[in-house]
Amino acid sequence: MTTSSSDTAPARAHDLQNSARLALACLDLTSLNDQDTEADIAKLCLRAQSPFGPVAAVCVWPRLAAFARAQLPAPIAVAAVANFPHGHADIDAALRDVEAIVKAGAQEVDVVLPYRSLLAGDDRAASALLLAVRQACPGLLLKVILETGELKTPALIKRACQLSLDGGADFLKTSTGKTPVNATLEAARLMLGAIAASPAARHQVGFKAAGGIRTVAEAAAYLALTQELLGAQALTPQRFRIGASSLLGDIAAVLAGASAPATATAANY
16 A cells, blocks of 8 residues: 555654654754843743743853853753854863853853864864863863864864863764854764764763754754664753754744644653
């Protein structure tokens, strides 16, 4: 018997709604515009508490982290960026960012790997900065941004993954969202493969796709790839994140078409 397209449409809609719920639960709702003010972040924090459930975290500049923390309920984490977006190898400057993040009461640090140093063959400078940042934020979740669109080659992306894992990363993150090429499935596969290949990381370290992901369908591709390489157990906010400022709108649009019981499930995240 041949299955008609009308028969499969409800199944596809159900799968998309499931992806939307999971993407919402794993979303780092982000605002990293140079001109961001407290008023902007107040609006962001309201959006983070959506009718369909909360996001995983709100990601902001260090100068706005304390304000964000004050606007949010405890289950929504505050992440702030260090060494961002340039990824310079200046350890003192990166540590000033981290100190501000820790003092603000944030729970997560998204730090940029000194990828230009790596491009120049200076692994030591990249490693030194990561180790210093890791030591400066004990107990906080550390996401290392590789800026894979600038590294370009599989060899350099794999090297960046290894340096980050050795430096104590809790997450490997694709991009700052500030370069021409951001998250790609090709880079994600390399990063997830590096996590899966490490006995120390495969059950602990997470993956974050960031930059240019605007629809649930796009997010679903990263969810599927993560499940393929790390298993379904990695599809939680503790192991998987999406960094986006515009994805929430499509999540809401998809979930608005869900049944009442499905919407109630989303609210539990």
